[in-house]
Amino acid sequence: MTLVVEQPRPAVTREVKSIPSDPKESLMDGGFVVPDANSFGHTFRDYNAESERQKTVEEFYRMNHIHQTCDFVKRMREQYGKLDRVEMSIWECIELLNEFVDESDPDLDEPQIEHLLQTAEAIRKDYPEEDWLHLTGLIHDLGKVLLHPSFGQLPQWAVVGDTFPVGCAFDECNVHHKYFEENPDHLDPKYNTKLGVYSEGCGLENNDFIIILMSCGHDDYMYLVAKGNKTSLPLAGLFIIRYHSFYPLHKHGAHQYLMNEEDKENLKWLHVFNKYDVYSKSKVRIDVEKVKPYYLSLIEKYFPAKLKW
Ligand SMILES: O[C@H]1[C@H](O)[C@@H](O)[C@H](O)[C@@H](O)[C@H]1O
Ligand SMILES: [Fe+2]
Ligand SMILES: [Fe+2]
Secondary structure, three states: OOOOOOOOHHHHHHOOOOOOHHHHHOOOOOOOOOOOOOOOOOOOOOOOOHHHHHHHHHHHHHHHHHHHHHHHHHHHHHOOOOOOOEEHHHHHHHHHHHHHHOOOOOOOOHHHHHHHHHHHHHHHHOOOHHHHHHHHHOOHHHHHHHHHHHHOOOOHHHHHOOOOOOOOOOOOOOOHHHHHHOOOHHOOOOOOOOOOOOOOOOOEOOOOEEOOOEEOOOHHHHHHHHHHHOOOHHHHHHHHHHHHHHHHHHOOOHHHHOHHHHHHHHHHHHHHHHHHHHHOOOOOOOOOHHHHHHHHHHHHOOOEEEEEE
């Protein structure tokens, strides 16, 4: 029998990052300005605005809500958590994402590389000292690589879109909630109560023994990749990566009863991050070659040269 001994994580990962009390105080030019409308002329995250894109997005959520069951999530987590598919650097992964457009997104139909750089650069401008947050912005959506043929070309409904916990009742604030009616877990008494298989205040990530199972997607996968490759990003960075699509919690305050004290601290950073993730989406392109050296230096600081995916 082989005994696997977990290597202690570097001290920096245990640090709980305290949040500046008023980040805006230090901003020279008032900081990032939230636009009134997305590039299609609608308000951001409007899931009912009449458009061709709206139909694609709604169909996406129909499939997502029907198929994301507790069973499915467990199987996928076990399979993809092995990280035995590909070895590549973070930058190689960024380049792979160039070919994908996210079908769940009502605000953007540009290749993903644009979104990653736009998010990271907008954060960098407002929080110049927090290099870990710039890098978190750059990599937060890299899990979308699951759409790629070398990862089994998973369907969009298993990779993108807002996320929610499975194993307990689906909250009504989820986008296009009605489609959960066709999800088998919705009728299963083990899973369809407020707490389901969890307990009050158990924590979103409880010591690796109990972990809240989130619907399968790019967030949880990238979190597993970052952890599995022993990143030295602070916990707040890992939290952002794992929960950035958990809009029911960070936008609507649903499922708060699952959180512990540490989650509440980390959630403050997720709120900071979310503004840049949503509102930096635009048709204005970033000059990749110009910013690449800076990001390569951050990747080197926080990750190994090659990662297991
Ligand atoms: O459509 C978007 C997109 O898929 C994002 O990557 C995800 O984080 C959001 O939650 C979702 O609304
Ligand atoms: Fe995302
Ligand atoms: Fe994003």
